[in-house]
Amino acid sequence: MKISVRYFAALREALGAEESVQLVSGSTLGGLRDQLIATSQRHAAALRRGRLLRCALNQVLSDESAVLDDGAEVAFFPPVTGG
C-alpha cells in the first residue's frame, strides 16, 4: 500500500516536505518510522528512536501503534511550539 508522509519544521528541513512510501498492508505508524529510518542516513538521524517526535495520522495526532490504511497521510514533526 501507498502512504503519503509529510514532515514539518526541523524534520522538513532535514527530509523535505513530503514523500511517498510503499508499505506492506497492516503496517503500523511505528513500523513506517522504522522503515523510513532504514531508508538513508538522513532519515536515520532525523527520525531516530530517542528523539522526541510527534506524529499524526490523517491530520489527527496519533501514536505509533496506529494501523495504517492504503492512501493514509502520516506526518512526523517535532514537539509543537505555537501560541
Added chain:
Amino acid sequence: MTLPRVSIQHDDFDVGRELAALRADDGAVGAVACFVGTVRERSGAAADTLLMELEHYPGMTERAIEAMIDAAHQRFDIRGARVVHRIGALAPLAQIVLVVVSSAHRGEAFAACQFLMDYLKTQAPFWKKEHRPDGSAEWVDARVADDAALARWGLHSGNAA
C-alpha cells in the same frame, strides 16, 4: 455575519473588532475574556530576535483547534469562542495569537480562555523558528511547563516530554 471559529492568517488582527464580533447580537453574553500572545524580545533586547517564523500544518492545524473549541463548549458554559493564529515572519512585539471567549458570566469565560490556550500550546501543530541578526536561526524548544499547564485540566499532553 458569523465569523469562522478558527482563522490561520498572515495578517495582523484587531482585538477590539474581534471582541465586538464575537458578542455581536448575543444578548445572553455578559462576559468576554481574551488572551493575546505576542513575540517576546529575547533577553529583553530587541536586537536578539530579528524575526519569529511561524510554520503550521495546513488543514490539520485548523481541525485541531476546531476540536479544542468543541471540547471547550463541552466543558464550560460558554456562548462562543474564536481563535486567530498568525503564521509567517513576525517581528518582536507583534501579535501572534488571539483567543476570545464569550459567556454569560466571567468565570466560564476566563476558564475556557485559559483552557483553549493551554490546549493550543501543546496540541496544535505550529512551530516557531527564531531568526537572529547574525544570520543564525534556531527552532524554539517546547516547554515542559506547557505540558503541566494542560495537565491541570486532566489532559495528557505528551508534547515536550
